[in-house]
Amino acid sequence: MSGSTYYVPExxxxxxxxxVSLGLLAxxxxxxxxxxxxxxxxxxxxxxxxxxxVLFYVIFGWFKDQIREEAEGLHSDQLDRSYRQGxxxxxxxxxxxxxxxxxxxxYVRVFSVPWIGGEGDKGVTNMLWEGFTATWPLxxxxxxxxxxxxxxxxxxxxxxxxxxxxxxxxxxxxxFAHHALKENKRRALEAWLAATIILAVIFLYFQxxxxxxxxxxxxxxxxSGIYGATFFMLTGFHGFHVMLGTTMLFVxxxxxxxxxxxxxxxxxxxxxxxxxxxxDVVWVGLFIFVYxx
Amino acid sequence: xxxxxVDLPHVKDEDPHHHGPAKGLGRWLYTTNHKDIGSMYxxxxxxxxxxxxxxxxxxxxxxxxxxxxxxxxxxxxxxxTMHGLIMVFGAVMPAFVGLANWMIPMQIxxxxxxxxxxxxxxxxxxPFAFLILLSSLFMPGGAPNFGWTFYAPLSTTYxxxxxxxxxxxxxxxxxSSIMGAINIIATILNMRAPGMTLMKMPLFVWTWLITAFxxxxxxxxxxxxxxxxxxxIHFGTSFFNxxxxxxxxxxxxxxxxxxxxxxYIMILPAFGIISEIIPTFARxxxxxxxxxxxxxxxxxLLSFVVWAHHMFTVGMPLVGxxxxxxxxxxxxxxxxxxxxxxxxxxxxxxMTFETPMLFAIAFVxxxxxxxxxxxxxxIAPADFxxxxxxxVVAHFHYVLVxxxxxxxxxxxxxxxxxxxxHQLNETMGKLHFWLSFVGVxxxxxxxxxxGLAGMPRRIPDYALQFADFNSMASVGAFIFGFSQLVFIYxxxxxxxxxxxxTAQVWEGAxxxxxxxxxxxxxxxxxxxxKVD
Numbered sequence: 001m002s003g004s005t006y007y008v009p010e011x012x013x014x015x016x017x018x019x020v021s022l023g024l025l026a027x028x029x030x031x032x033x034x035x036x037x038x039x040x041x042x043x044x045x046x047x048x049x050x051x052x053x054v055l056f057y058v059i060f061g062w063f064k065d066q067i068r069e070e071a072e073g074l075h076s077d078q079l080d081r082s083y084r085q086g087x088x089x090x091x092x093x094x095x096x097x098x099x100x101x102x103x104x105x106x107y108v109r110v111f112s113v114p115w116i117g118g119e120g121d122k123g124v125t126n127m128l129w130e131g132f133t134a135t136w137p138l139x140x141x142x143x144x145x146x147x148x149x150x151x152x153x154x155x156x157x158x159x160x161x162x163x164x165x166x167x168x169x170x171x172x173x174x175x176f177a178h179h180a181l182k183e184n185k186r187r188a189l190e191a192w193l194a195a196t197i198i199l200a201v202i203f204l205y206f207q208x209x210x211x212x213x214x215x216x217x218x219x220x221x222x223x224s225g226i227y228g229a230t231f232f233m234l235t236g237f238h239g240f241h242v243m244l245g246t247t248m249l250f251v252x253x254x255x256x257x258x259x260x261x262x263x264x265x266x267x268x269x270x271x272x273x274x275x276x277x278x279x280d281v282v283w284v285g286l287f288i289f290v291y292x293x
Numbered sequence: 294x295x296x297x298x299v300d301l302p303h304v305k306d307e308d309p310h311h312h313g314p315a316k317g318l319g320r321w322l323y324t325t326n327h328k329d330i331g332s333m334y335x336x337x338x339x340x341x342x343x344x345x346x347x348x349x350x351x352x353x354x355x356x357x358x359x360x361x362x363x364x365x366x367x368x369x370x371x372x373x374t375m376h377g378l379i380m381v382f383g384a385v386m387p388a389f390v391g392l393a394n395w396m397i398p399m400q401i402x403x404x405x406x407x408x409x410x411x412x413x414x415x416x417x418x419x420p421f422a423f424l425i426l427l428s429s430l431f432m433p434g435g436a437p438n439f440g441w442t443f444y445a446p447l448s449t450t451y452x453x454x455x456x457x458x459x460x461x462x463x464x465x466x467x468x469s470s471i472m473g474a475i476n477i478i479a480t481i482l483n484m485r486a487p488g489m490t491l492m493k494m495p496l497f498v499w500t501w502l503i504t505a506f507x508x509x510x511x512x513x514x515x516x517x518x519x520x521x522x523x524x525x526i527h528f529g530t531s532f533f534n535x536x537x538x539x540x541x542x543x544x545x546x547x548x549x550x551x552x553x554x555x556x557y558i559m560i561l562p563a564f565g566i567i568s569e570i571i572p573t574f575a576r577x578x579x580x581x582x583x584x585x586x587x588x589x590x591x592x593x594l595l596s597f598v599v600w601a602h603h604m605f606t607v608g609m610p611l612v613g614x615x616x617x618x619x620x621x622x623x624x625x626x627x628x629x630x631x632x633x634x635x636x637x638x639x640x641x642x643x644m645t646f647e648t649p650m651l652f653a654i655a656f657v658x659x660x661x662x663x664x665x666x667x668x669x670x671x672i673a674p675a676d677f678x679x680x681x682x683x684x685v686v687a688h689f690h691y692v693l694v695x696x697x698x699x700x701x702x703x704x705x706x707x708x709x710x711x712x713x714x715h716q717l718n719e720t721m722g723k724l725h726f727w728l729s730f731v732g733v734x735x736x737x738x739x740x741x742x743x744g745l746a747g748m749p750r751r752i753p754d755y756a757l758q759f760a761d762f763n764s765m766a767s768v769g770a771f772i773f774g775f776s777q778l779v780f781i782y783x784x785x786x787x788x789x790x791x792x793x794x795t796a797q798v799w800e801g802a803x804x805x806x807x808x809x810x811x812x813x814x815x816x817x818x819x820x821x822x823k824v825d
Contacts, residue, residue, distance in 0.1 A: 100517025
């Protein structure tokens, strides 16, 4: 149908419901956190929970409609290209989100922590925290009462190194799965995809182990100064994206069992694979700049 | 700009798949139609413009005389904060997205936006986001009161409780902007009619392509910075607290890395609109089409390396001051190219002065004034005098009100006959223009003087020597504010009735949107038009 007439999707109830769910999530989260910090009760968690319920309803319903319409052959080549471009720009926006946190990390390491420590022409700020010396990782914070620094940081050459190997391998296995799909080898597709998911789950497990160690043994917490803040925000948001990616890969596996995707048309699979590579690249950045350097 | 000859096989809907609008409320809630969504964006923006405008009038009423008359200082701070946030995120940005929704598919020969359902989602997030933001006015401790730039630690350690609602509101409106921008890029890159090459696209489309790129690049950074605030407030991190090794100045760096491209997000589509209107009423092709495209692209790229010119007085190393000063002044070059091109387009044209053209000419003159005061602010040593004074307020209101807002009004008058099928009432349009023109200048020009003399911004009281200029500015603000009722009247009147508009509407108008009937059919193109 491409080239002759245009295709415009039908009206849908999902976008407005998605907006309702985002509104509930935002309001509920704000209520919950405000009450938490002020140490009082609120019905925020109920609003938040309602938001999640609507969100899951939307996710199931909207994707169901998409899959049905695609099976009916409604999706033109043009729409397919729009989806691809949309996914790529979405990933670009995610990259920029991580850039904000990497930027914060570089700024404190290169500029502000040395300045508080008395270095350079802005080093006069050291008079505020006499005796503070700049180090990285910042174990001795300027005010150890308010922000008790960690006793040590995570050793990059143990779990993080293993995790690096796991994630890079998973990027390779998802590519094998993609090639198997293009050659219509369904068994290989399912096997490689399952392998990717297993690697991802092991990665997540090791991250949880590492967080547990950080909190219970090293005293490395969100509250332990700027090292803990940047460490947990960067690895935490990455971990959250891995969780999301793993869920997406798992849905792809279920759809493979269901007989979805042809060697020619499998945009959903490709989009998830792109997302997975993005998560992998961010990890490499984390491993270098957060763990090693 | 290339002229386009169009061969339309059938503009009427013959395909049964393409029906008219659905009935009732469902049409607006579930719509996937770019015109419906564009209209909703524009109506939403106008509503927010009025709410933000009322806040501005509260500010000006308080500042009419020295001393404290009407409001408490804390409420005054809430008004300056909410006025800024609402005008930036609720009025200007949605208005441009609304215009993009209406015009881009028509201008490139597309049936609709590339991702129509996501388009609906992008719009409907906004009412929820702004309900959350506005509801903060009724919370204990009041609405955000730390300025629209929400510098830490004012917005973290010393913030009212409602700051968390503000943070999550910003999160979802950011999601809306990013999805809107992705949609616009996909539409422009993927939905152009055969023959509509990139360098044949109308400048409004070009400026939006570049604006959308800026949005996708910086809205996530805004999300990042409010997330850091959230963590500092509720989860014990120390991003903006030097006691833990963080830095309040870090906030300003991350915020302005978003903030400076953001101000170009609010002006680049305006450049596109003006570049459409001036050739029409000068009855000449736009002078220097390709240089206009390159100028917009260079402004956008430079916008990523100038952010710290908002922070000259914060205590940056000297090399930073010098770099950001010169990088900022470099932007004057492509901006100058644009102003000269608009002027050259008008030079020896057979000009007429219909309402859209009046707004466009006022834009060129008054935006240039705002640009020049920007150059003054860009000079780091001089900025130590101007920083945080009313001179800054005068500067950014000159680029935003007779800049962005005038361009939106110009665009509305220019394309309204295409939307409604009715010719404009020129008398009422001109009345609105002259009232606005006088009101804007009486409001904002005196602010230059009080600012240079040292009146600080965001303070509800001032020294006696500033009284005359301030009362003048307040009178101007009320003239400008109430003359917008004429605008609303004009729009409503035009929707309801008026002389039947032709397809071309304006004698000198060129481009695909002027080849379809007025009002444009619900589905403009069901098959791709041919563009030669």
